[in-house]
Amino acid sequence: MNRLKIKLENCYGIKKLEHEFDFSDFKTFAIYAPNGVMKTSFSRVFKDLMSGKVSQDLMFANRKPICEIKDENNRDITREQVFVIDSYDEYFKSDKISNLIANKNLRERDEEARKKINEAKEIFLKKIKKLSGLSGDIEKEISERFSGKNFFDILMEQEKVISKGDDPKFAKVIYKLIFNNTALKLLQEGDFKKQIKEYIEKYNELLNKSLYFRKGFNHYNAIKVQKSLSGEGFFKVKHSVNLFNGAKDEKVTSASEFEKIISDEKEKILSNIDLQEKFKKIDDRIKNKDLEDLREYLQENQEILPELEDLDKFSREIWISYFISQKDLYNLLLEEYKKNKSELEEISKLARKEQGDWAKVIDEFNRRFSTSCKLMIGNQEDVILRGEDNVFIYEFEDPDTKERIIKEKEEIIDVLSRGEKKALYLLNIIFEVEARKKIGQKTLFIIDDIADSFDYKNKYAIIQYLKENSENLLFRQIILTHNFDFYRTIQGRVLDTKKWDNSFIAQREVGGIKLLRGGDKDVIAPFDKWKKGLNVDSKMLVASIPFIRNLIEFKEGHSDNYNILNSLLHIKENSHLIVIKQILVPFSETLKDIDFKSYGSEVLVLDLIFKEAEEISGVSEPEDSINLENKIILSMGIRLKAEEFMWSKVTNREEFTENQTGKLFQRYKDEFRENGLEKENIEIMEAVNIMTPENIHLNSFMYEPILDMSDQHLRSLYQKVKGLI
Numbered sequence: 001m002n003r004l005k006i007k008l009e010n011c012y013g014i015k016k017l018e019h020e021f022d023f024s025d026f027k028t029f030a031i032y033a034p035n036g037v038m039k040t041s042f043s044r045v046f047k048d049l050m051s052g053k054v055s056q057d058l059m060f061a062n063r064k065p066i067c068e069i070k071d072e073n074n075r076d077i078t079r080e081q082v083f084v085i086d087s088y089d090e091y092f093k094s095d096k097i098s099n100l101i102a103n104k105n106l107r108e109r110d111e112e113a114r115k116k117i118n119e120a121k122e123i124f125l126k127k128i129k130k131l132s133g134l135s136g137d138i139e140k141e142i143s144e145r146f147s148g149k150n151f152f153d154i155l156m157e158q159e160k161v162i163s164k165g166d167d168p169k170f171a172k173v174i175y176k177l178i179f180n181n182t183a184l185k186l187l188q189e190g191d192f193k194k195q196i197k198e199y200i201e202k203y204n205e206l207l208n209k210s211l212y213f214r215k216g217f218n219h220y221n222a223i224k225v226q227k228s229l230s231g232e233g234f235f236k237v238k239h240s241v242n243l244f245n246g247a248k249d250e251k252v253t254s255a256s257e258f259e260k261i262i263s264d265e266k267e268k269i270l271s272n273i274d275l276q277e278k279f280k281k282i283d284d285r286i287k288n289k290d291l292e293d294l295r296e297y298l299q300e301n302q303e304i305l306p307e308l309e310d311l312d313k314f315s316r317e318i319w320i321s322y323f324i325s326q327k328d329l330y331n332l333l334l335e336e337y338k339k340n341k342s343e344l345e346e347i348s349k350l351a352r353k354e355q356g357d358w359a360k361v362i363d364e365f366n367r368r369f370s371t372s373c374k375l376m377i378g379n380q381e382d383v384i385l386r387g388e389d390n391v392f393i394y395e396f397e398d399p400d401t402k403e404r405i406i407k408e409k410e411e412i413i414d415v416l417s418r419g420e421k422k423a424l425y426l427l428n429i430i431f432e433v434e435a436r437k438k439i440g441q442k443t444l445f446i447i448d449d450i451a452d453s454f455d456y457k458n459k460y461a462i463i464q465y466l467k468e469n470s471e472n473l474l475f476r477q478i479i480l481t482h483n484f485d486f487y488r489t490i491q492g493r494v495l496d497t498k499k500w501d502n503s504f505i506a507q508r509e510v511g512g513i514k515l516l517r518g519g520d521k522d523v524i525a526p527f528d529k530w531k532k533g534l535n536v537d538s539k540m541l542v543a544s545i546p547f548i549r550n551l552i553e554f555k556e557g558h559s560d561n562y563n564i565l566n567s568l569l570h571i572k573e574n575s576h577l578i579v580i581k582q583i584l585v586p587f588s589e590t591l592k593d594i595d596f597k598s599y600g601s602e603v604l605v606l607d608l609i610f611k612e613a614e615e616i617s618g619v620s621e622p623e624d625s626i627n628l629e630n631k632i633i634l635s636m637g638i639r640l641k642a643e644e645f646m647w648s649k650v651t652n653r654e655e656f657t658e659n660q661t662g663k664l665f666q667r668y669k670d671e672f673r674e675n676g677l678e679k680e681n682i683e684i685m686e687a688v689n690i691m692t693p694e695n696i697h698l699n700s701f702m703y704e705p706i707l708d709m710s711d712q713h714l715r716s717l718y719q720k721v722k723g724l725i
Contacts, residue, residue: 568609
C-alpha cells in the first residue's frame with residue numbers, strides 16, 4: 001500500500017473528507033485535530049472496516065453515508081490490512097500473542113502425546129460415567145473424592161488395588177443415587193445419621209452372633225472367597241472347605257453349596273425383626289419424591305447401609321469398584337499414560353527453558369516503560385504448549401525493604417494508576433504489532449492519541465516505538481492527536497525531515513473537513529514569526545506582550561520593565577495612559593533590533609490591544625483555527641474588559657500586587673452575590689477566570705494548551721464581556 005485514498009461522507013459527524021496519503025517516500029503521517037473536529041470519528045470508520053461494519057452518521061441516520069478507503073490500484077483496503085490503536089481499551093487483549101510465544105515443534109509433540117492419552121481416557125471415562133449415572137464433569141468429581149488429586153495420580157496410586165481386584169463389590173451401586181445434593185443433605189442430618197448408626201450397631205451385633213460371619217468378615221468377604229475358589233477350579237478337583245460354625249467344622253464340597261450357605265446366612269441377618277424395624281425408620285425418612293430411586297435401591301440392597309456411616313470412604317470404594325469392573329480399559333489407559341508421561345515431562349522441561357520473541361518484547365517493555373511493577377510471563381509452560389492466554393504475572397518491590405511479591409492481574413488491577421493500566425494495555429498493543437511483524441502482515445495502523453495521559457517518560461518511549469515502526473517496510477501509520485505538544489513532538493522525532501510534507505492539521509470548514517499541510521513554520525515555531533513582525537505588525541506586537549513580560553520576570557523579577565507590561569495585562573491605575581514609546585524600552589532591552597518606528601510613539605497600547613481583539617472577534621475564520629496570536633490577543637482583550645467591568649462595580653478600589661483577576665473576581669462576587677441582577681454577569685466572570693489565566697502567562701515551552709482551545713469559545717466570550725461595559 002503506497003497510497004491510501006479516503007472519501008468519507010456522513011460518517012460519525014464527518015460531513016465530508018477527501019484526502020490521499022502518499023506513503024511512497026515515508027511510511028508515517030501525523031494529523032493534529034482539535035477536540036470535536038474528526039479524530040475519533042476517523043478512527044471509528046477504520047474500526048468499522050476491521051469488524052466488517054458499515055459506517056454511518058449516528059445523529060442524522062437518514063443521511064446516506066459514503067465510505068471509500070482504497071489503495072493506489074483503487075482496490076478496497078481489507079480488514080486484515082488495518083489495525084486501530086485506541087487511546088485506551090482495558091478489555092483489549094491481542095489474539096496474536098501465541099504467534100510470538102508458541103514453539104510449533106514443542107506444541108505439536110505435546111498435542112500428539114496428549115491426544116493418545118486423551119483418546120484412551122475418553123473411552124474409559126465414558127464407561128465409568130455410565131456406571132455412575134452422572135452427566136457432568138466426572139473427572140472433577142473423582143478428583144474431589146480423592147482429596148483433589150490429579151486424575152492420573154489417583155489411577156497410579158490405586159494400580160495395585162485395581163490389578164488384584166477381581167470382585168468390584170460396589171460396581172453395581174449407582175453413584176448418582178447417593179452422591180447428589182438432596183441425598184447427601186439427608187444422609188448428613190444428625191437424626192438420620194443416628195438412625196444409621198443404630199442400624200449398623202444392630203447389624204454388627206447380628207454379625208457377631210452369626211454362624212459364619214463376623215464384623216470384618218461379612219457376606220461380601222465370603223462371596224469373594226467363594227468366587228475366588230470357584231474361579232480357580234478348587235471344587236472341580238474334589239477339594240473341600242471346612243466352615244467353623246462356632247461348635248464344629250462343616251465340610252463344603254461344592255461351589256453351589258458354599259453359595260447357598262452364604263445366601264442363607266445373609267438372609268437370616270437381614271430378616272431379623274429388630275434390624276427390620278430400624279431399617280423401617282430409615283426407610284420412612286426417605287419417602288420423598290426426589291429420593292424414590294435411592295429408597296428403592298436401599299430396599300433391595302440393605303447390606304450397603306453400613307457403608308453410609310463413612311460417606312467419603314464409601315465414595316472412593318465405589319469409584320475403585322468401577323475401575324476394577326473396567327480393568328481392561330483401565331490398563332490400556334494407564335499403559336498409554338506411562339508410555340507418554342516421559343515424553344510430556346521432557347516437553348515441559350524444554351518449554352520452561354524456552355525463550356522467544358515474547359521474552360524480547362517483555363524485556364523491552366520493562367526497560368522502556370515506567371510502571372510500579374515488573375512484568376513477567378507466568379504460566380510459561382501452559383502458554384507455550386497449550387496457548388493459554390492468562391500470560392502475565394506482576395512483580396512488585398518495596399523500594400525501602402526490597403521485599404518482592406508476585407501478583408496476578410486480577411489482584412492488582414484496582415491498585416494501578418490509570419497511566420499504569422494504559423501501559424499494560426500498550427504491552428498488548430506491542431504484542432499485536434510484533435506478531436504482525438513475525439507473520440509478515442502488511443498493516444495500516446490508525447493510532448488515536450496513544451500517549452494521552454501518559455507521563456513524559458512513557459510518552460517518549462511510545463514516540464520512540466512509533467519511530468521504529470515508521471522504518472518497518474511492512475507498516476504504514478497515521479497518528480492522530482488533539483494534543484499540539486504531542487503533534488509537534490511527533491513532527492520532530494518521528495517525521496523528522498518529512499515533517500513539513502507528512503503532517504496535517506484538520507480544520508472544519510463549511511460542508512466538511514480539510515487536512516491542511518501542517519508544515520507551516522509559523523504555526524510550529526510562532527515566536528520566530530512574532531519577532532520578525534514586531535516592528536511592523538501590531539498583531540505580532542500585542543501577542544508578544546505577555547511573552548516578553550514573562551521573560552523579563554524570569555530575568556529581572558518585578559522590575560519597572562515588568563510593571564509596564566503587566567499594566568497592559570491587568571487594569572492598573574496607569575493602564576490607560578501607557579503609550580508605544582513606553583514599551584519600547586522593555587522590548588528593546590529584551591530583544592535585538594526593536595524600533596517600533598512604524599507605530600506612532602504616542603499611540604495608546606490599550607487601544608491597540610482592543611482594536612486587534614475587536615477585529616479578530618468580528619472576522620469569520622474557520623471554526624477551529626490554530627492561529628496562536630489570535631487566541632492570545634482575544635484572551636488579553638477578554639481579561640482587560642472583564643477587569644474594567646469589575647472595577648466599575650466594586651466599591652473597594654484597593655489594587656492587588658498579584659493574581660489580580662482572581663482576587664478582583666472574588667471581591668466582586670462577595671459584594672454582589674446576593675444581587676440577582678448580577679447573577680448572569682458573575683457567571684460570565686467565572687468563565688473569564690477559568691479560560692484566560694494560562695493563555696496570558698505564556699512561555700515558549702507551554703503554549704500548546706492555548707492552541708488546543710477553540711477560537712469560537714474565546715470569540716464568544718469576548719463579545720459577552722465587551723457587552724457588559
